[in-house]
Amino acid sequence: MRKNLNVIAAYTIMMGLIILVGIFQSWNIALSIFNLCLISAVMTMGANIQWGYAGLINFGIMGYTALGGLAAVLISVDPVQEAWSAGGSNILLALLLIIGMVLAIRYMLKKYEKSKIRTYIIATIIIAGIIIIRFVSEPGIEAIEEVDPAKTGFLGGFGLPIIFSWIVGALFAGGLAFVIGKVALGLRADYLAIATLLISEIVIAIIKHEDWLTRGVKNVIGLKRPAPYEVNLQQTDWFINLVEKFNLSKLNLITDLTERQAALNQFVIEGSSIFVKLCYSGLFLIVVIILLILTQKALYSPWGRMMRAIRDNEEAANAMGKNVVKQHLLIFVLGSAIVGIAGAMLVTQDGLFTPGSYRPMRYTFLIWVMVIVGGSGNNFGAILGGFVVWFLWIESAPIGLYLVNLTTAGLADTHFLKVHLIESVPYFRFLMMGIGLLLIMRYRPKGILPEKIEIK
């Protein structure tokens, strides 16, 4: 118990902060911060597996997050029948062609020795394939996008419960990571960082502009929820009774019957959104706990020790007969898959998929700040990093406003400097993140909760 004192203390302080937000701002805000903290925690766990366990830099987190979100759309939206009949066959044919192309390239690579002719043939296959695929898919895509573009204009999904998308999102992200890993893992650390960053931008570009698949920048809204809807809750008897029981002391103070009813309605409306958020918190907490148990087990298993050996001295591990390339690929896929889960969770919570909102600042660099600040290599640290950084990211605007008011207290309210500073309060979050990251890297390079390896 004593050994873990700092972990417990750090988490208690964090929870205390969120509860303080609940008391001083509102429980609604506190819970939405808490939920996003949990999602961030899943993302940081994924990044931590790659960076902390194996020392692989992955700046493509944004891409995997978006793929997870795409999975949520493809799983939960009902299929659009007209779109399928309009252009489905073309799309399927194009898909078959892509598979055929990949198989042909694989065959060429396997069958023939490396030579100039082989390279040229492969290049020809790729170029010819792309041209044929464009010819096949173009009419289909146009037909699909013309089907009621204001509402659908895409193929839709499978109409399954959205929860499944968490697993499918992991598969999608893992699949992409497999391809990227095959291609890029041989690169040196900083090249790998740049390559993954750019590949994730390509993924986003595709998701943004292939309207037949994702509706692109038109966004997909109104995804089905795994939690009850507020409107329905507000009309259910057991829920109203529950809210009444909770607020009995306050309600009893009101004697007038109509006023009491109005107050109760208010409580029910507030309570319903809190209840929905609590449902999400429960679901997310389950995911975080399962992942935490698995990653902790992995960290202390022989496999985890091997990963650390590879991280700390690749050549020595290689000499001991460990397959470094294979293990790197495995861990790259695993970490990315976890990020994919987080991406699907995020879309599930928001109920909408907005490809335009995926930006590297928010989904790649912020996650990295979380990992570094929390403590790479330590799962508890990574989760804590997710909590601390997300909390500051949200709360830095109020804090910034307070600081601005404090420092410019001597100035008149209309003074241009004060007005300007108050307008730019939202950007204090970047400043805070940057300074926080720099300070942590300088004075506590291993993070708030450093990696601690004990032999059990």
Place this chain on the structure above:
Amino acid sequence: MDYINAIVLLLNYIFVPALAYGSQLALGAIFVTLIYGILRFANFATGDMMSFGTMVTILFTWYFQSLGISLGILPTALIAIPFAIIFMVGYMLLIDKFVFKYYRVSKSPPVQLAMVSIGVMFVTQAVVRIIIGPSDRRFFDGEKFLIKASEFKEMTGLNEGLAIKSTQVITIVVTLILVSALFWFLNKTKTGKSMRAYSDNEDLALLSGIDPKKIVMITWIIAGVLATIGGALYGLDKSFKPFTYFNNMLPIFAAAIVGGIGNPFGAFLGGYVIAFSEILLTYAYKKFFIYLLPESLEPNSLVQLLSTDYKFAVSFSILVIVLLYRPSGIFKGKIL
């Protein structure tokens, strides 16, 4: 006649814009490559440092405009740039002293320095947005066009016009002057040679009495010059928006790596490779073929290889291909 029309069409829509855009990328790419070659880390704050330099340029431009100083047909920003450079170099040296120096002295791995540069990126981005705000700003004044499309048509009697913006000419001329000065400095002067030696083999350079502090300082000064001018030229040609500058970091990285990171000449050419391939692959060639082909063969579609939405994706794909087949870049990198 049709042939000339087709050529003018390509000149107008592909060659001139790509040349200007490529020059802007090239300056950024040389900046990345210098930092990588001498300080040995990938600088993720590139885009935001450029946006900082541009911001200072804009502030000086506004100041000069309020004083009533102008260059006539040339943009006022040209007088503002030297002042901005002084500011920018100061900022760079300040960052180096308080942030990067510690890691350099303690010989941290490059990855750690790259992480630190992300911290710098956040801070710089915040500073820029707090000072000038996140919105789109144009600070160009003076004569907009060197040749207007309509004038060109009248002059030559062709169907296609060729419009050359004065910012494009300024960009290309300034880039050429700056880059040749830089190459002269690196290849002919003693300091430049010692920089190249330091980049090639640090220990050997130190043994032969090269002062690392001086090398690092000069690198940051050159970097400041490049960042300010590159950023300001981009801002003059298009417009200044912090978010676009952050995004520009990606094609700049692509250009630096394609050219062979650590190799300034490669970075210079890499900028044009990226710019030309972006524009060539996303341009709709319909009109071009209408001029060239007989009527019966005229294309119905746009004859566009990729939609313009994939402009960025093109450069990244090129980068990925180069990384796979020739990780050291088109020109061998790692040595200045």
